[in-house]
Amino acid sequence: MTEPLRIDIVSDVMCPWCIIGYRQLAQALDATGVAHEVHWHPFELNPDMPAEGQNTREHIMEKYGSTPEQSAQSRAQMAALGADLGIDFRFTEDMRMHNTFNTHQLLHWAETGGRKHDLKMALFTAHFTDGRDLSDNAVLADVAGEIGLDREEALAVLDDQRFAAEVRKSEDFWIQQGIRGVPAVVFDRQHLVTGAQGAENYKSILTQLTQKAG
Template identity: 75%
Template sequence: MPTQPLRIDIVSDVVCPWCVIGYRQLARALEATGMAHEIHWHPFELNPDMAAEGQNMREHIMEKYGSTPEQSEESRIRMADLGAELGFEFRWSEDMRMHNTFDVHQLLHWAESQGRMHDLKQALFAAHFTHRRNLSDQTVLAEIAGEIGLDRTEALAVLDEQRFAAEVRAAETHWLRQGIRGVPAMIFDKRHLVTGAQGVENYTRILEQLAEMRG
């Protein structure tokens, strides 16, 4: 009998730079191994208590993690270099802001019903890190949805009505109860948890080990 595709559940937030780096590294490894797979994205809010207007990103990182301006800059350079290797552009600026992403996750939930969650997730990563768009603004989020071919008017209605608030809260709670406290968190075949951006080589080894275990 043919082996079922490898199920990969990814818990992440679109304002998490390591989430896009980790996903891109995993995608390279999947391409290298040729393993059949299916990816399922799940919500996680890095800043669930953040106000709607957001906060300056560097200020936020320094407050949250106690990093110095020099450490913050070194981290940005490192992430930009990793992104460039993976075909993703981080365009850092001093006025970049961190956002509350509850609306983002509701929009992604809706996009899943259209079979477009993955595409919207990638568009939102780029919107935030490359184009520095305001993900706290419902109109901007609806525009991003429209740009990938989703119904902009319906997207705006979903956000205005907070149509999937309960579903997103339930999903976030589920993963917190599973012990997920940081992202990216990747669960392979519903059994094997890998956290953080592991690098292409490590992901390749993980996939090869999983292939052996699956026979």
């Protein structure tokens, strides 16, 4: 019996292209039927972001030098792509970008019970669809509780920062591998694909990898 294809995904829940890319990959996996296992890894788009965060539109314009028109066009493009993938992007003028170090710690904790993927999906929805403040530990604990995880334990994990060192180590590892932007997807521990590639491109990659393995 052949081993399932290992897929490592480095991402941040503040990144719309990360959920777009994942849904495209999921479509390709469904279409090809490739046996696989997904492993999520942390990346902070904004490690120096202050606690109060920053207006997303202002942040994008500052970081990438885009005009308000370009920013609006990009959001419209993402919303249209998302709609085709079952993602309900609700971009608002007061949407905020936050640091996600605590979010990654909660995801690390969820992995011990095999619920990391479920929590990751719930956090994407909480941010992009429901506009919830993921810099608030109570909100993070609420999201964990809503998918059946222990809310009190989630809050304790965030309060005592017990996984901070492990998350930092994981982040550093991927930076040392040359990851500077997300989504970054590594197939079979050796083939790096960056950005949201589209379902057809992912299908092509999966087909090539399975043919090579076969």
